[in-house]
Amino acid sequence: MYTLYSMHRGGNSYKARLALAMLDIPYHLVNIDILRGESRTPTFLALNPSGQVPLLEVGPQHYIAESNAILWFLADGGPLVPTDPVSRAQTLQWMFFEQHSLEPNIGSAYFWMVLVKGGRELHAYSLEDWTEKGYRALQVMDNHLKHHAYFGIDCFNIADIALYATAHLAGECEFDLSPFTNVRAWLKRVERQPGFVTVDWRPEQPVPQHDATVRA
Amino acid sequence: MYTLYSMHRGGNSYKARLALAMLDIPYHLVNIDILRGESRTPTFLALNPSGQVPLLEVGPQHYIAESNAILWFLADGGPLVPTDPVSRAQTLQWMFFEQHSLEPNIGSAYFWMVLVKGGRELHAYSLEDWTEKGYRALQVMDNHLKHHAYFGIDCFNIADIALYATAHLAGECEFDLSPFTNVRAWLKRVERQPGFVTVDWRPEQPVPQHDATVRA
Numbered sequence: 001m002y003t004l005y006s007m008h009r010g011g012n013s014y015k016a017r018l019a020l021a022m023l024d025i026p027y028h029l030v031n032i033d034i035l036r037g038e039s040r041t042p043t044f045l046a047l048n049p050s051g052q053v054p055l056l057e058v059g060p061q062h063y064i065a066e067s068n069a070i071l072w073f074l075a076d077g078g079p080l081v082p083t084d085p086v087s088r089a090q091t092l093q094w095m096f097f098e099q100h101s102l103e104p105n106i107g108s109a110y111f112w113m114v115l116v117k118g119g120r121e122l123h124a125y126s127l128e129d130w131t132e133k134g135y136r137a138l139q140v141m142d143n144h145l146k147h148h149a150y151f152g153i154d155c156f157n158i159a160d161i162a163l164y165a166t167a168h169l170a171g172e173c174e175f176d177l178s179p180f181t182n183v184r185a186w187l188k189r190v191e192r193q194p195g196f197v198t199v200d201w202r203p204e205q206p207v208p209q210h211d212a213t214v215r216a
Numbered sequence: 217m218y219t220l221y222s223m224h225r226g227g228n229s230y231k232a233r234l235a236l237a238m239l240d241i242p243y244h245l246v247n248i249d250i251l252r253g254e255s256r257t258p259t260f261l262a263l264n265p266s267g268q269v270p271l272l273e274v275g276p277q278h279y280i281a282e283s284n285a286i287l288w289f290l291a292d293g294g295p296l297v298p299t300d301p302v303s304r305a306q307t308l309q310w311m312f313f314e315q316h317s318l319e320p321n322i323g324s325a326y327f328w329m330v331l332v333k334g335g336r337e338l339h340a341y342s343l344e345d346w347t348e349k350g351y352r353a354l355q356v357m358d359n360h361l362k363h364h365a366y367f368g369i370d371c372f373n374i375a376d377i378a379l380y381a382t383a384h385l386a387g388e389c390e391f392d393l394s395p396f397t398n399v400r401a402w403l404k405r406v407e408r409q410p411g412f413v414t415v416d417w418r419p420e421q422p423v424p425q426h427d428a429t430v431r432a
Contacts (some may be wrong), residue, residue, distance in 0.1 A: 049356060049359050050313070050317075050356045057300055059302070062302055063307055064305045064306060066308070066309040066312040066313055066316070068308070068312050069305045069306070069308040069311075069312055072304075072305055073305035074309050076301065077264060084278065085293075086274055086275070086289070087276055087294065088249075088288075088289075088292075089280045089285045089286070089288055090280060090284040090285070092282070092284070092288050092308075093280055093281050093282040093285035095285075095312075096282040096284050097266070097281075097282055099315050099316045100315045100316065100319070100320065101266075103316070104316065104320055111429070125341055126345070129342070140266045143265050144265065169362075170266060186408035
């Protein structure tokens with residue numbers, strides 16, 4: 001059984017848990033609280049020298065880091081990754097877009113505005129930048145969704161899981177999603193997919209412990 | 217034959233050209249000068265709504281954006297992408313790291329400090345942040361290279377192409393690479409790979425036109 005090292009209220013970690021749930025893969029969960037430095041202990045750094053979660057242990061001494069690499073590993077060969085080379089590359093295209101243009105802005109805004117006390121004041125200048133770039137990325141997504149139901153072009157796939165895990169956090173950190181009609185409709189479509197799980201994103205809620213696939 | 221839309225002195229575009237050269241794939245090159253707004257024209261936005269280069273045309277009306285998705289498309293099935301699932305995911309892991317932790321810092325620093333006149337003053341605050349995070353990413357790379365010759369773990373693969381295209385720019389925009397002994401040795405090893413091509417990164421140099429694989 002895989003072991004997932006995960007931050008309960010981290011968008012990238014949630015992404016891995018969402019994929020595991022949608023693919024109905026049981027796993028052992030280890031909660032890591034990065035706010036308490038648990039991803040920077042010598043023990044954790046020996047597993048992942050970059051000190052980041054999520055981290056998937058796939059065998060003795062074999063680890064995969066980076067949420068979207070974990071998604072690809074879990075889903076390739078199944079229905080959530082296409083088989084023809086162009087569609088596979090376009091799926092990766094949206095996953096790289098998510099990590100380059102969406103997550104560094106919306107994920108950072110959520111982290112510093114919601115999770116870290118005093119983070120809003122500490123990063124006031126960056127917040128302006130994250131907001132501007134976050135809206136730009138949401139607009140690119142909204143434009144795509146004018147003509148397509150999903151980012152797997154016309155069917156739901158792991159690119160949707162990657163983008164959903166970050167994009168839906170925009171609503172948790174003061175982005176105004178009302179102009180992004182297509183994004184809002186797509187978020188709802190993703191939430192109706194089989195196996196969908198969610199998280200109570202409010203920081204004061206207790207962190208559940210799981211040792212298997214978790215259902216919403 | 218593929219058509220590559222490329223910014224001559226952009227790290228991400230160079231990455232695609234480097235992969236095409238190393239894989240010995242001929243291509244038609246269209247130079248796009250993003251500093252002159254050529255990636256924001258209605259014609260270009262019709263091809264890639266996110267307005268970014270590189271962009272690879274792989275067939276009539278079929279395009280792949282995001283440099284690392286282009287690399288995967290070009291190289292998968294060949295010697296520069298491994299075949300076993302864990303190694304494939306670890307290759308993607310380093311490619312996501314490149315787009316998330318290295319390129320937004322070193323790529324941005326090069327773009328605004330070297331290519332854009334007045335960019336250094338305009339982004340003085342961000343430069344501090346990019347510098348700090350860029351050094352952190354270089355340290356993660358240097359730590360990996362203490363125990364491995366390449367990011368394809370023990371052989372050169374497309375993760376090395378992705379990381380090289382960005383990391384070597386650090387030297388063009390005032391990062392001090394002298395403490396990163398392992399990174400410096402690895403840069404030289406990459407430069408000795410068959411098919412390696414380089415770019416004259418100084419902004420005042422003319423932009424060459426090519427319609428085929430380019431050799432250094």
